[in-house]
Amino acid sequence: MAKAKFTVRSFKSTKANGRRISMLTAYDYTTACLLDETGVDCLLVGDSLGMVMLGYENTLRVTMDEMIHHTKAVARGSRNALLIGDMPFLSYHISVEETVRNAGRFVQEGDAEAVKLEGGQGMVDKIRAIVKAQIPVLGHLGLTPQSVNAFGGFKVQGKDFETARQIIDDALLLQDAGVFGIVLECVPDGVARLITEKLEIPTIGIGAGVHCDGQVLVIQDLMGMFRKMRPKFVKTYADGGDITVAAVKSYIKELRSGAFPAPEHSFPVDENVLAAL
Numbered sequence: 001m002a003k004a005k006f007t008v009r010s011f012k013s014t015k016a017n018g019r020r021i022s023m024l025t026a027y028d029y030t031t032a033c034l035l036d037e038t039g040v041d042c043l044l045v046g047d048s049l050g051m052v053m054l055g056y057e058n059t060l061r062v063t064m065d066e067m068i069h070h071t072k073a074v075a076r077g078s079r080n081a082l083l084i085g086d087m088p089f090l091s092y093h094i095s096v097e098e099t100v101r102n103a104g105r106f107v108q109e110g111d112a113e114a115v116k117l118e119g120g121q122g123m124v125d126k127i128r129a130i131v132k133a134q135i136p137v138l139g140h141l142g143l144t145p146q147s148v149n150a151f152g153g154f155k156v157q158g159k160d161f162e163t164a165r166q167i168i169d170d171a172l173l174l175q176d177a178g179v180f181g182i183v184l185e186c187v188p189d190g191v192a193r194l195i196t197e198k199l200e201i202p203t204i205g206i207g208a209g210v211h212c213d214g215q216v217l218v219i220q221d222l223m224g225m226f227r228k229m230r231p232k233f234v235k236t237y238a239d240g241g242d243i244t245v246a247a248v249k250s251y252i253k254e255l256r257s258g259a260f261p262a263p264e265h266s267f268p269v270d271e272n273v274l275a276a277l
């Protein structure tokens with residue numbers, strides 16, 4: 001079956017036709033090839049790569065250069081999915097000029113088609129400037145992991161009236177600033193439902209319940225490969241971690257016993273050549 005290219009236009013039109021948007025993170029070429037084959041709508045090169053690929057405690061140490069490096073790799077493997085680059089901490093906080101330059105790097109060097117950044121009201125001027133540069137922007141509200149120190153941990157956001165009200169207001173402000181969608185991370189399902197109903201653009205949930213217009217998960221979480229942390233919103237669809245450990249144990253066992261490599265994994269040489277040697 002020939003699959004069609006998923007674009008920002010396709011993304012926006014899903015709200016009207018009711019088809020849910022699928023999004024996954026990808027950080028490398030091999031994974032991007034496999035995910036693109038599935039027909040997933042969007043690939044996000046998330047700054048979560050700092051935790052999943054680089055082993056940092058949170059996402060704050062991730063740099064622009066690291067993000068571009070991984071975005072390029074994913075771009076080479078992704079044909080049909082909409083490719084979104086996640087702007088890292090400090091790449092959009094200092095000035096509008098730096099923000100547009102960094103968003104532009106994702107497109108020009110990384111081959112991304114859109115960027116995502118975290119935050120509400122305070123980011124509106126930056127978002128407007130990126131959109132003005134013709135780069136589509138995805139918003140991100142609720143548990144914005146780059147605010148981990150301000151929040152005092154990875155905590156659900158919007159549980160009381162004031163904070164829920166703030167997230168709803170921010171969502172409307174972001175829509176007005178021109179984002180093509182908003183990621184809602186770790187907000188109560190009822191709050192995510194309200195926001196999804198109020199907005200004309202799609203919402204993408206992660207730990208935000210079933211009423212969002214789409215969902216995103218970290219691919220290593222879905223595959224059961226990231227064992228360090230398992231947020232409540234993660235559903236594991238395969239025992240990828242166990243499969244990897246078992247396969248590697250078999251490999252070690254066979255190489256020790258001499259069962260691997262077998263003749264079919266080896267390259268023969270002509271007997272006469274050997275004799276002459």
Ligand SMILES: Nc1nc(=O)c2c([nH]1)NC[C@@H]1CN(c3ccc(C(=O)N[C@@H](CCC(=O)O)C(=O)O)cc3)CN21
Nearest residue numbers: 048051052059145154155156218221226230231232233
């Ligand atoms: N592998 C991975 N998956 C992710 O979803 C993810 C990352 N890494 N790194 C960046 C952020 C960090 N995220 C996190 C990390 C921890 C929780 C967590 O432990 N949440 C608690 C909720 C605590 C509360 O009740 O307020 C939980 O129990 O799920 C949530 C999101 C989501 N993102």
Ligand SMILES: CC(C)C(=O)C(=O)O
Nearest residue numbers: 025046047048086183
């Ligand atoms: C989980 C998604 C929304 C994200 O921001 C990331 O992977 O960095």
Ligand SMILES: [Mg+2]
Nearest residue numbers: 046047048086
């Ligand atoms: Mg992120």
